[in-house]
Amino acid sequence: MRSFPGKGILQRMGQRAGYLAARLAAQWRQFDISIFHQFAPPPDGGGHQFLRALVRCLQERGWRVENNTISRTTRAVLFNSFNFDAERLRWLRRHGIPMIHRLDGPLAAYRGFDDGTDRMTWSLNRRFASATIFQSAYSLAQHQAMGFAPAEARVIMNAADPLIFHARKREPFSLLRKxxxxxxxxxxxxxxxxxxxxxxxxxxxxxxxxxxxxxxxxxxxxxxxxxxxxxxxxxxxxxxxxxxxxxxxxxxxxxxxxxxxxxxxxxxxxxxxxxxxxxxxxxxxxxxxxxxxxxxxxxxxxxxxxxxxRIPTFDIEAVTTQYLAAMDLPAVPENR
The missing domain is CATH 3.40.50.2000 (Glycogen Phosphorylase B;)
Known part of the structure; x- marks a missing residue:
C-alpha cells in the first residue's frame, strides 16, 4: 500500500510540536543535570546499567537529574554516543552550559563493519560537544587514529553498580570440585x-x-x-x-x-x-x-x-566525581 504523500511531513510537524512543548515546559522544571540517552528495559547491556548506576549516585548526592529534557536550571548535559534524539537535543539545548559527549567504539572495529555510525557520531561531537569522555585509552587512541579530533577529550572508565555487582557472600574457590x-x-x-x-x-x-x-x-x-x-x-x-x-x-x-x-x-x-x-x-x-x-x-x-x-577496584563514587568534574560541577550541590 502506498503511503499518503503528506504522512512524513505530518510526522515531522508532530515531532517539532513535541519539541516546542518540551521547551515551553522547561521554564517550570527545575533540574541540574540532563542525560540524553534512550534507556532500554532490562535485561539489557552493561552500558544502560552503568548509566543507571551513575544517575543513582548523582541523585544520592542531591543532584536533580532529568532524562532527554533540558530545564531552565540545567547546569550540564551528558549525551551518550549516538543513542539519543539529536534533533530533540538541538531544539532544547541552552548555550553556555557544558555539553559532555560520552563515547565508546570505534564501532567499525567493534562490530566488524563500517555502516557510517562512527562518522555520524563524530558529527554529533562537532555539533554539540564542549568536552568528550572516552571509556578507555584504547577507544580514544583508535578514534584519533581514524582522524577524529574530539572536543576536550578525557578518559573515564566505567564502574558497575556496587549494590548489585559485589563479591560479598560469593562461593569460595576449591580445587576439590569442578x-x-x-x-x-x-x-x-x-x-x-x-x-x-x-x-x-x-x-x-x-x-x-x-x-x-x-x-x-x-x-x-x-x-x-x-x-x-x-x-x-x-x-x-x-x-x-x-x-x-x-x-x-x-x-x-x-x-x-x-x-x-x-x-x-x-x-x-x-x-x-x-x-x-x-x-x-x-x-x-x-x-x-x-x-x-x-x-x-x-x-x-x-x-x-x-x-x-590483584583484581582492580572500579569505584562508581569515584567515577561519578570524575563525571561531575568533566561537567564543571562540584562533587555535591552547593547550598542544598
Whole structure:
C-alpha cells in the first residue's frame, strides 16, 4: 500500500510540536543535570546499567537529574554516543552550559563493519560537544587514529553498580570440585568471540570444568550451558557462584561485562584486544589464541588467591566525581 504523500511531513510537524512543548515546559522544571540517552528495559547491556548506576549516585548526592529534557536550571548535559534524539537535543539545548559527549567504539572495529555510525557520531561531537569522555585509552587512541579530533577529550572508565555487582557472600574457590567458568554477552555478533567459545566447547577437559554462558551465543554448544539474557541481579548471582570469567570479545572498548565479573571477585581470562588489558591489569591473564586458554586456566587456578587479590577496584563514587568534574560541577550541590 502506498503511503499518503503528506504522512512524513505530518510526522515531522508532530515531532517539532513535541519539541516546542518540551521547551515551553522547561521554564517550570527545575533540574541540574540532563542525560540524553534512550534507556532500554532490562535485561539489557552493561552500558544502560552503568548509566543507571551513575544517575543513582548523582541523585544520592542531591543532584536533580532529568532524562532527554533540558530545564531552565540545567547546569550540564551528558549525551551518550549516538543513542539519543539529536534533533530533540538541538531544539532544547541552552548555550553556555557544558555539553559532555560520552563515547565508546570505534564501532567499525567493534562490530566488524563500517555502516557510517562512527562518522555520524563524530558529527554529533562537532555539533554539540564542549568536552568528550572516552571509556578507555584504547577507544580514544583508535578514534584519533581514524582522524577524529574530539572536543576536550578525557578518559573515564566505567564502574558497575556496587549494590548489585559485589563479591560479598560469593562461593569460595576449591580445587576439590569442578572449576566453574562463566562468560556473558547480550549480543550474538561474531566479534563477541563465538569462535573461541566453540573451540573451548570442543577442547576443554570437562572432567575438570563446568561452563555457563549467560546471554546470546550464535552456536549450539554441547558442553557449555547457555542461560538466556537475565536481569542484572540474576547475572550477579551467577557470577558469584562461578570461579573464573572468560571473555573473547574483539575490539571491545570498555567491557561492562568484564567490569561486572571483576567486581564480583572473579579473576578473568581475556582476549588481548581492545580495552581488556586496561581493565584487567593484574586480575587475570590475556590470550591471543584459544589454544592458550587451557594453560592459562591452570595457572589462574593454581594461584587463585593471588590473582583474586590483584583484581582492580572500579569505584562508581569515584567515577561519578570524575563525571561531575568533566561537567564543571562540584562533587555535591552547593547550598542544598
Amino acid at each position: 572449576i566453574r567458568l562463566v562468560s556473558t554477552s547480550w549480543s550474538d555478533n561474531r566479534n563477541k568471540g563465538a569462535d573461541v567459545y566453540e573451540w573451548l566447547d570442543n577442547h576443554l577437559d570437562w572432567t575438570r570444568y563446568e561452563y555457563t554462558f549467560i546471554g546470546r551465543l550464535p552456536i549450539q554448544p554441547r558442553n557449555i550451558r547457555v542461560e538466556p539474557p537475565a536481569t542484572s541481579e540474576r547475572v550477579a548471582d551467577l557470577l558469584r557462584a562461578s570461579d573464573i570469567y572468560i571473555t573473547a570479545s574483539r575490539n571491545d572498548p570498555c567491557s561492562n561485562s568484564l567490569i561486572e565479573a571483576l567486581s564480583c571477585g572473579l579473576p578473568a581470562i581475556c582476549l588481548n584486544s581492545g580495552g581488556h588489558p586496561e581493565l584487567l591489569r593484574g586480575g587475570g591473564e590475556t590470550f591471543s589464541a584459544a589454544e592458550e586458554i587451557p594453560a592459562l586456566l591452570e595457572r589462574v587456578a593454581r594461584d587463585y588467591a593471588d590473582y583474586q587479590a
